[in-house]
Amino acid sequence: xxxxxxxxxxxxxxxxxxxxxxxxxxxxxxxxxxxxxxxxxxxxxxxxxxxxxxxxxxxxxxxxxxxxxxxxxxxxxxxxxxxxxxxxxxxxxxxxxxxxxxxxxxxxxxxxxxxxxxxxxxxxxxxxxxxxxxxxxxxxxxxxxxxxxxxxxxxxxxxxxxxxxxxxxxxxxxxxxxxxxxxxxxxxx
Numbered sequence: 001x002x003x004x005x006x007x008x009x010x011x012x013x014x015x016x017x018x019x020x021x022x023x024x025x026x027x028x029x030x031x032x033x034x035x036x037x038x039x040x041x042x043x044x045x046x047x048x049x050x051x052x053x054x055x056x057x058x059x060x061x062x063x064x065x066x067x068x069x070x071x072x073x074x075x076x077x078x079x080x081x082x083x084x085x086x087x088x089x090x091x092x093x094x095x096x097x098x099x100x101x102x103x104x105x106x107x108x109x110x111x112x113x114x115x116x117x118x119x120x121x122x123x124x125x126x127x128x129x130x131x132x133x134x135x136x137x138x139x140x141x142x143x144x145x146x147x148x149x150x151x152x153x154x155x156x157x158x159x160x161x162x163x164x165x166x167x168x169x170x171x172x173x174x175x176x177x178x179x180x181x182x183x184x185x186x187x188x189x
Contacts, residue, residue, distance in 0.1 A: 088142055089158045092150045096159075103162035110169040120179050127172040134165045 090097030116124055138161045145154050 086142060086146050087150075089145070089155070092145075092155065096155065099159060100162065103159075103166055107162075107166050107169050110166070110173055114173060114176060120176050123175060123179060124172065127168060127175075130168055131165055134161055134168065137161055138165075 089100040114124065138158065141154060141158050141161060145158070148154065
């Protein structure tokens with residue numbers, strides 16, 4: 001009852017020896033050519049292709065001229081006014097730029113969290129005046145940086161100024177919290 005599968009396949013192949021009829025390949029190729037879409041032949045460039053090419057060339061030419069005149073004007077401005085631009089702490093080194101950005105972002109973030117009310121306005125105004133003084137000192141140090149070039153003392157003073165401003169904002173936040181806690185506890189009594 002059990003037969004080897006290999007023998008069954010060999011016997012099946014012997015019985016299936018089928019041959020194709022004559023002309024089968026020719027008929028197949030004819031049907032294939034009839035049913036396949038024919039390629040469209042282009043008779044050169046038509047009007048739309050030419051117009052599109054002209055538009056692209058004009059756009060590239062306009063862009064090149066605009067970029068050339070803009071860079072020439074920028075080079076002229078930077079050559080004439082190079083000494084009037086102010087360097088900041090971030091212009092000295094990428095690491096100092098990160099430090100400056102960190103402190104300025106932290107100061108702005110903490111200031112944005114402060115909730116100003118009529119009761120704490122005087123306290124807030126006093127701290128803002130101190131921040132304004134520190135900001136003016138920072139600007140003076142930036143002028144010194146531009147006049148004398150980067151040196152360790154000026155760079156440290158700029159970073160310390162940023163630290164002082166951040167500490168001042170943090171103290172303002174703490175004082176406002178204490179003020180709100182005191183006013184809340186007095187209103188509870």
